[in-house]
Amino acid sequence: xxxxIAAEEMGVPFEKVRLVGSDTAIxxxxxxxxxxxxxxxxxxxxxxxxxxAIAQCKTMAAELLRVPAEQLIAERxxxxxxxxxxxxxxxxxxYFQLEGCSIIGRAYLRKAGLLEQxxxxxxxxxTGVEIGVDRETGQIQLDSLVTVGDVGLAxxxxxxxxxxxxxxxxxxxxSLFEQLIYDxxxxxxGTLLEYRVPRFSDLAPHIQLLLTENRDGVGPYGAKGGGxxxxxxxxxxxxNALYQAAGVRIRTLPLTPERVWKALQEKRAREDQP
Amino acid sequence: MTTLxxxxxxxxxxxxxxxxxxxxxxxxxGIYAGGTELLLAMKHGALRYRHLIDxxxxxxxxxxxxxxxxxxxxxxxxxxxxxxSLLVRExxxxxxxxxxxxxxxxxxxxxxxxxxxxxxxxxSDPATLLxxxxxxxxxxxxxxxxxxxxxxxxxxxxxxxxxxxxxLTRIVVPCSKPSHRAAYVKFQVHERPTLGLGLxxxxxxxxxxxxxxxxxxxxxxPFPARNAFAERLxxxxxxxxxxxxxxxxxxxxxxxxxxxxxxxxxxxxxxxIGVFLRxxxxxxxxxxxx
Numbered sequence: 001x002x003x004x005i006a007a008e009e010m011g012v013p014f015e016k017v018r019l020v021g022s023d024t025a026i027x028x029x030x031x032x033x034x035x036x037x038x039x040x041x042x043x044x045x046x047x048x049x050x051x052x053a054i055a056q057c058k059t060m061a062a063e064l065l066r067v068p069a070e071q072l073i074a075e076r077x078x079x080x081x082x083x084x085x086x087x088x089x090x091x092x093x094x095y096f097q098l099e100g101c102s103i104i105g106r107a108y109l110r111k112a113g114l115l116e117q118x119x120x121x122x123x124x125x126x127t128g129v130e131i132g133v134d135r136e137t138g139q140i141q142l143d144s145l146v147t148v149g150d151v152g153l154a155x156x157x158x159x160x161x162x163x164x165x166x167x168x169x170x171x172x173x174x175s176l177f178e179q180l181i182y183d184x185x186x187x188x189x190g191t192l193l194e195y196r197v198p199r200f201s202d203l204a205p206h207i208q209l210l211l212t213e214n215r216d217g218v219g220p221y222g223a224k225g226g227g228x229x230x231x232x233x234x235x236x237x238x239x240n241a242l243y244q245a246a247g248v249r250i251r252t253l254p255l256t257p258e259r260v261w262k263a264l265q266e267k268r269a270r271e272d273q274p
Numbered sequence: 275m276t277t278l279x280x281x282x283x284x285x286x287x288x289x290x291x292x293x294x295x296x297x298x299x300x301x302x303x304g305i306y307a308g309g310t311e312l313l314l315a316m317k318h319g320a321l322r323y324r325h326l327i328d329x330x331x332x333x334x335x336x337x338x339x340x341x342x343x344x345x346x347x348x349x350x351x352x353x354x355x356x357x358x359s360l361l362v363r364e365x366x367x368x369x370x371x372x373x374x375x376x377x378x379x380x381x382x383x384x385x386x387x388x389x390x391x392x393x394x395x396x397x398s399d400p401a402t403l404l405x406x407x408x409x410x411x412x413x414x415x416x417x418x419x420x421x422x423x424x425x426x427x428x429x430x431x432x433x434x435x436x437x438x439x440x441x442l443t444r445i446v447v448p449c450s451k452p453s454h455r456a457a458y459v460k461f462q463v464h465e466r467p468t469l470g471l472g473l474x475x476x477x478x479x480x481x482x483x484x485x486x487x488x489x490x491x492x493x494x495x496p497f498p499a500r501n502a503f504a505e506r507l508x509x510x511x512x513x514x515x516x517x518x519x520x521x522x523x524x525x526x527x528x529x530x531x532x533x534x535x536x537x538x539x540x541x542x543x544x545x546x547i548g549v550f551l552r553x554x555x556x557x558x559x560x561x562x563x564x
Binding site for chain 1: 351463464465536538549
């Protein structure tokens with residue numbers, strides 16, 4: 001996503017952008033990674049840093065072409081003035097009169113302007129499910145899943161959708177299976193033999209992943225964070241579906257078969273009373 | 275992270291040599307068939323062996339043959355081999371079907387039926403089914419060859435009656451006959467099943483009555499166990515037997531000495547036995563389980 005933004009801003013093919021896995025021992029501390037904010041904040045920093053680098057190139061090109069900088073247009077991986085087009089390497093090579101010279105674009109973000117409001121966005125995720133309930137065992141089977149991520153703009157749609165699916169799957173684990181069982185201080189189910197996480201076979205046969213793109217985020221091009229919004233709604237979603245399907249209201253997760261079965265038993269007992 | 279402690283692997287050329295190795299190393303050697311359970315237990319320090327006897331390399335110990343109405347399955351045949359064996363599918367399709375649902379495909383590709391039975395894991399699917407199919411194991415050692423039925427062979431959780439110089443060589447199971455009906459059903463939430471239930475019926479008069487029955491549950495008790503009282507309740511006309519299913523389930527649950535654990539409360543397991551006995555009954559008779 002960061003490389004996509006850089007390619008877009010610099011007007012160069014995506015393949016020309018290299019994202020370097022850097023060593024945090026020698027890079028600056030990046031405060032904003034976390035809480036789904038990389039695209040919004042780091043993405044915005046990349047965008048602004050590209051624009052700052054372009055501004056530097058304009059000043060250089062203005063000198064080389066003897067044209068006022070404000071008459072220059074950044075276009076197709078370089079600067080255009082009338083019919084003359086200079087690519088970024090051409091500008092740098094001529095300006096420095098040496099090959100292999102480079103410049104650094106900078107941008108700093110702070111809590112000001114567009115980013116005055118904190119949090120910088122609300123991540124809104126909506127999910128819907130259809131389930132089957134085995135009334136004899138209490139086991140819940142997920143038949144279909146729909147997620148909606150309000151992401152402003154999906155810069156990388158396939159990745160955004162798969163993050164929503166991943167989040168929903170984590171939500172599914174927490175809602176149906178995952179729980180830490182303690183005996184006093186001792187964790188009793190510390191291995192995957194007894195701590196169940198979602199498997200491929202638990203995924204819904206019918207999955208629809210939808211994105212809302214109103215371009216209303218403070219990130220680049222109206223993007224905002226995504227990828228976590230589908231975690232939390234899955235629990236209440238399943239519990240509500242269970243209520244609709246079987247008439248039992250359970251307020252404790254996970255909805256294990258035994259817990260559902262007990263609730264169904266209690267409901268039957270209540271109904272049998274005159 | 276747990277790691278394996280050092281051990282030596284020995285590769286016998288024959289069953290006789292394997293048996294001699296067992297006798298030689300006394301309790302110091304484990305039998306290495308698939309290793310899917312053994313190596314995990316060794317990693318966790320639950321088992322400590324200085325020597326492993328690799329029986330997988332013994333020629334012809336993994337073959338599958340049909341002889342005089344019985345399937346003879348070599349001890350080192352993997353679950354996957356049995357699941358895919360055309361012979362097993364033809365002679366005893368239920369065994370192939372059960373094998374296709376053992377653990378996951380990685381375990382099935384490596385784990386062996388003989389290893390599974392010798393490990394005597396309380397959650398073993400094959401042991402429960404073989405018990406109701408009337409299966410037996412062939413054991414070979416210096417003192418000769420003997421056959422034990424599955425219930426004779428399994429002595430408890432992780433315990434068998436394999437003597438210290440014996441090797442399990444074959445699993446012998448009667449082939450299915452037209453009058454036989456059988457089913458294996460299980461309920462599973464975690465990595466291992468919560469309940470496994472096997473049912474075998476000998477039918478008469480187009481399945482309108484049953485002349486013999488075997489039923490066993492696994493996972494909910496230390497080792498898979500048949501229940502004679504429940505089996506008597508499953509003999510008679512279909513209508514009578516169907517009415518007695520709840521009583522049979524209760525008898526099985528009483529005998530299984532159910533306990534509360536991570537798989538569920540004893541009360542829930544008792545309930546599941548009732549549900550799955552009925553489902554097994556319907557499935558055995560080829561009817562929808564609803």
